[in-house]
Amino acid sequence: MRQITIYDIAKEAKVSVATVSRVLNGTAPVKASTRAKIEALIQKYQFQPNAMARSLLSKETGIIGVIVPDLTNPFFPEVFAGAEQEAQESGHTFLLCNTMGSYAKESEYLNIMQEKRVDGIVFIGGRINLKDCEPELVQEVVEHANKIPLVLVNGNLKNTELTRVVTDEYTGTLLAMRHLIELGHTQIGFIGGESHMTTTSIKLRAFRKALRDEGIPVREEWILPDSFSVDSGRQMMQKLLDMKEQPTAVCCVNDFTAIGAIKTAVENGLKVPDDISIVGFDDIPLAHHVIPELTTVSQQANELGRMAIKVLRQMMNKGKTKKLTALEPQLVVRQSTARL
Amino acid sequence: MRQITIYDIAKEAKVSVATVSRVLNGTAPVKASTRAKIEALIQKYQFQPNAMARSLLSKETGIIGVIVPDLTNPFFPEVFAGAEQEAQESGHTFLLCNTMGSYAKESEYLNIMQEKRVDGIVFIGGRINLKDCEPELVQEVVEHANKIPLVLVNGNLKNTELTRVVTDEYTGTLLAMRHLIELGHTQIGFIGGESHMTTTSIKLRAFRKALRDEGIPVREEWILPDSFSVDSGRQMMQKLLDMKEQPTAVCCVNDFTAIGAIKTAVENGLKVPDDISIVGFDDIPLAHHVIPELTTVSQQANELGRMAIKVLRQMMNKGKTKKLTALEPQLVVRQSTARL
DNA sequence: TTGAAAGCGCTAACAC
DNA sequence: GTGTTAGCGCTTTCAA
Numbered sequence: 223m224r225q226i227t228i229y230d231i232a233k234e235a236k237v238s239v240a241t242v243s244r245v246l247n248g249t250a251p252v253k254a255s256t257r258a259k260i261e262a263l264i265q266k267y268q269f270q271p272n273a274m275a276r277s278l279l280s281k282e283t284g285i286i287g288v289i290v291p292d293l294t295n296p297f298f299p300e301v302f303a304g305a306e307q308e309a310q311e312s313g314h315t316f317l318l319c320n321t322m323g324s325y326a327k328e329s330e331y332l333n334i335m336q337e338k339r340v341d342g343i344v345f346i347g348g349r350i351n352l353k354d355c356e357p358e359l360v361q362e363v364v365e366h367a368n369k370i371p372l373v374l375v376n377g378n379l380k381n382t383e384l385t386r387v388v389t390d391e392y393t394g395t396l397l398a399m400r401h402l403i404e405l406g407h408t409q410i411g412f413i414g415g416e417s418h419m420t421t422t423s424i425k426l427r428a429f430r431k432a433l434r435d436e437g438i439p440v441r442e443e444w445i446l447p448d449s450f451s452v453d454s455g456r457q458m459m460q461k462l463l464d465m466k467e468q469p470t471a472v473c474c475v476n477d478f479t480a481i482g483a484i485k486t487a488v489e490n491g492l493k494v495p496d497d498i499s500i501v502g503f504d505d506i507p508l509a510h511h512v513i514p515e516l517t518t519v520s521q522q523a524n525e526l527g528r529m530a531i532k533v534l535r536q537m538m539n540k541g542k543t544k545k546l547t548a549l550e551p552q553l554v555v556r557q558s559t560a561r562l
Numbered sequence: 563m564r565q566i567t568i569y570d571i572a573k574e575a576k577v578s579v580a581t582v583s584r585v586l587n588g589t590a591p592v593k594a595s596t597r598a599k600i601e602a603l604i605q606k607y608q609f610q611p612n613a614m615a616r617s618l619l620s621k622e623t624g625i626i627g628v629i630v631p632d633l634t635n636p637f638f639p640e641v642f643a644g645a646e647q648e649a650q651e652s653g654h655t656f657l658l659c660n661t662m663g664s665y666a667k668e669s670e671y672l673n674i675m676q677e678k679r680v681d682g683i684v685f686i687g688g689r690i691n692l693k694d695c696e697p698e699l700v701q702e703v704v705e706h707a708n709k710i711p712l713v714l715v716n717g718n719l720k721n722t723e724l725t726r727v728v729t730d731e732y733t734g735t736l737l738a739m740r741h742l743i744e745l746g747h748t749q750i751g752f753i754g755g756e757s758h759m760t761t762t763s764i765k766l767r768a769f770r771k772a773l774r775d776e777g778i779p780v781r782e783e784w785i786l787p788d789s790f791s792v793d794s795g796r797q798m799m800q801k802l803l804d805m806k807e808q809p810t811a812v813c814c815v816n817d818f819t820a821i822g823a824i825k826t827a828v829e830n831g832l833k834v835p836d837d838i839s840i841v842g843f844d845d846i847p848l849a850h851h852v853i854p855e856l857t858t859v860s861q862q863a864n865e866l867g868r869m870a871i872k873v874l875r876q877m878m879n880k881g882k883t884k885k886l887t888a889l890e891p892q893l894v895v896r897q898s899t900a901r902l
Numbered sequence: 903t904t905g906a907a908a909g910c911g912c913t914a915a916c917a918c
Numbered sequence: 919g920t921g922t923t924a925g926c927g928c929t930t931t932c933a934a
Contacts, residue, residue, distance in 0.1 A: 225927095228928065243929060244929095246929095247929080250903080252903070252904085271677060271928070272618075273928095274679060275910085275929090276927080277614050278618065278926095279910050280910090293633075296634070299639055315657060315659065317625070317656065318658040319655065319656075334624075365608055452847075452848075488853055508792075508821075512853075513824070568912065568913095569912095579913090579921090583912065583914085584919090584920085587913080591919065596919085613912095614912090615910075616912055618912075619926050
């Protein structure tokens with residue numbers, strides 16, 4: 223069924239398309255009677271102007287592209303929700319692309335966004351978290367950023383000047399570690415994350431720093447990166463528990479691994495937090511519904527999303543934009559940590 | 563910075579735009595030397611053809627609009643992921659719209675999708691779950707469906723012939739209830755959901771039916787709809803526990819409420835499943851990471867998403883489409899239920 | 903207050 | 919093999 227156009231309306235109203243366009247956009251005065259006639263027709267046919275034809279002229283699509291690594295991790299929907307709230311204001315809507323960690327897909331989606339002429343791009347996860355990203359992958363992003371406003375969320379690309387919005391994960395981890403240390407823990411392990419990713423290495427740096435500050439020796443064998451999943455948390459915790467000497471507290475790379483770690487600890491007959499303290503990172507919604515409720519570091523995911531859009535909007539309006547916006551993470555003490 | 567066009571390429575290559583278009587689309591043979599020249603230019607400028615101009619002709623945008631009520635409930639990202647996987651094949655990408663339960667937003671997004679001429683619409687949640695949806699809201703959806711292929715996921719709109727993909731929630735609940743009854747439970751409560759929504763009433767119908775089939779009287783005071791959140795599960799469970807007589811098992815409207823119910827039960831000193839059995843519905847990823855692991859009914863969220871796209875694709879290709887596709891839910895027995 | 907016409911970037915006849 | 923040209927549906931001068 224053919225969609226009706228401004229011509230159909232114009233014809234039936236016996237006016238020119240220009241006039242119809244005028245009542246559609248309120249861009250110039252139209253005699254009340256003609257306006258009424260046209261509006262009636264619009265109503266009658268439920269006419270909606272073709273946004274593409276419009277965008278072709280205006281060079282604006284009203285679409286923001288979002289690249290996320292895995293929507294199944296609740297952290298990302300939170301960020302997205304924040305972005306959506308903020309975008310209400312400017313009437314933007316979202317092309318959401320899930321890469322499932324594939325760099326090839328990131329490229330593919332980047333190209334699609336470029337073709338569709340999205341007004342801006344939010345890039346989270348994937349290659350921008352690599353400690354050592356291949357130059358071509360970096361270059362690709364830079365080239366897109368030259369054409370379309372683009373903001374990196376919680377990531378970075380070396381030797382580039384890309385605009386970024388991040389939570390200060392270093393400080394966040396410090397917060398978590400100091401909390402543990404204040405509770406009397408000195409035997410602390412680290413679980414999860416992938417060592418080739420910056421999130422992980424930043425957190426590990428803070429982990430070591432916190433220990434060193436207190437003159438506590440770092441036990442390398444208790445540092446067990448692996449991945450970001452619940453299962454990873456379970457496996458690494460099991461590894462820890464199979465050792466002769468075990469830590470009394472564990473700092474996890476995110477809430478998923480923390481939930482896994484708790485589960486395995488409990489299965490091994492330990493009580494959390496009495497026998498072992500566990501902290502997560504992110505503060506996903508379920509963190510305070512889990513048993514025991516998770517002590518964690520809030521990334522303010524929602525705020526992160528909002529901020530990304532705010533920054534993007536500045537860029538779209540050609541306003542000057544800070545290259546780096548950092549949000550302060552917050553320690554959220556709940557039930558999974560206790561005094562030694 | 564002006565985006566470059568097919569004209570720029572044509573000019574510099576000293577050929578017509580038609581030729582450039584031909585190499586872009588491989589739609590007709592082009593002499594190897596000219597082709598090479600053009601391709602070099604495309605490479606040089608990283609030229610990407612404007613998809614809108616293209617769509618204006620082709621009447622296809624390659625975009626599928628998805629309306630979801632709340633991306634923060636992990637069930638929906640799962641559905642979305644399934645849809646995305648399936649859409650790979652046809653190269654579709656997604657305009658994702660989160661309504662946060664607002665019918666006004668649904669209308670708004672529906673209009674935006676219409677304006678943007680998306681190739682198809684997937685509608686989940688919101689008004690399509692209402693037992694009694696206002697005629698205007700129904701009509702609106704029907705009108706959009708007349709112009710754009712549209713599929714309803716896990717919902718329905720009375721007196722319409724809209725295409726639907728659903729999981730059989732009635733059978734699913736029957737499965738859960740029979741499981742409880744086989745374990746010897748006869749004192750069973752129901753928690754969560756909103757009574758004006760079909761999901762809830764379908765499940766309640768099955769709940770009653772299962773009891774009746776076994777000649778077990780229904781205790782109306784143990785039926786506590788409220789909402790779909792974890793907190794709702796907590797509150798309703800507390801209500802149940804505050805009663806003089808308490809059920810030995812609880813059937814929850816979804817996994818969120820089940821997780822809440824477990825939490826409150828545990829806080830009240832009960833052991834799950836020893837003192838009280840609890841079943842959820844949905845089988846969100848966290849269901850088997852929670853302690854105790856949740857016995858629940860799998861909706862096959864991923865498959866649901868895939869199926870929605872498959873059906874949508876049929877509609878887009880004007881193939882004949884079944885009006886109703888039902889997926890069979892599956893009982894997943896884990897640790898939150900036990901013999902009485 | 904209204905209309906004619908050019909043009910946004912691309913594709914697809916139709917010629918040559 | 920390649921170029922010319924007419925749209926796709928809309929906005930926006932410029933005239934009237």
